[in-house]
Amino acid sequence: MTVQCNKCGEYFTVLREGIMVLQDDGYDVTYFVCPHCKEKYLICIFDKKMHELLERRRQLEQILRIARAKKFRAEAIRRYVKEYEKVKADQKALADELKPIGEEIVKRSGKGEDEDGKEHNSDQSG
Numbered sequence: 001m002t003v004q005c006n007k008c009g010e011y012f013t014v015l016r017e018g019i020m021v022l023q024d025d026g027y028d029v030t031y032f033v034c035p036h037c038k039e040k041y042l043i044c045i046f047d048k049k050m051h052e053l054l055e056r057r058r059q060l061e062q063i064l065r066i067a068r069a070k071k072f073r074a075e076a077i078r079r080y081v082k083e084y085e086k087v088k089a090d091q092k093a094l095a096d097e098l099k100p101i102g103e104e105i106v107k108r109s110g111k112g113e114d115e116d117g118k119e120h121n122s123d124q125s126g
């Protein structure tokens with residue numbers, strides 16, 4: 001996927017290697033970095049609840065596939081569809097909630113990178 005950086009205006013291709021995942025405070029944050037100016041862009045953020053919703057959504061998709069193939073009663077299918085729609089809506093609401101948190105984490109992760117340097121291995125034991 002080719003994107004234009006909002007900050008420096010350069011176009012670049014986001015490669016799989018360029019996609020980073022960091023874990024912070026129970027969140028899994030996926031982002032990519034502009035190779036020109038190092039601006040970070042949030043792709044998605046997951047917390048425990050989001051993982052659960054995703055898992056449930058996958059289950060329901062599978063159930064629905066089977067339910068339709070095996071011609072379950074319409075009423076039963078409707079119930080699953082209803083739950084599926086609810087999970088989808090919950091996911092969207094949660095994603096909106098998590099987005100600013102993710103952006104904050106991504107922003108924070110870049111700070112002090114130059115001054116503090118990366119964590120270096122100490123020879124001291126303990």
Ligand SMILES: [Zn+2]
Pocket residue numbers: 005006007008009010034035036037038039
């Ligand atoms: Zn840039």
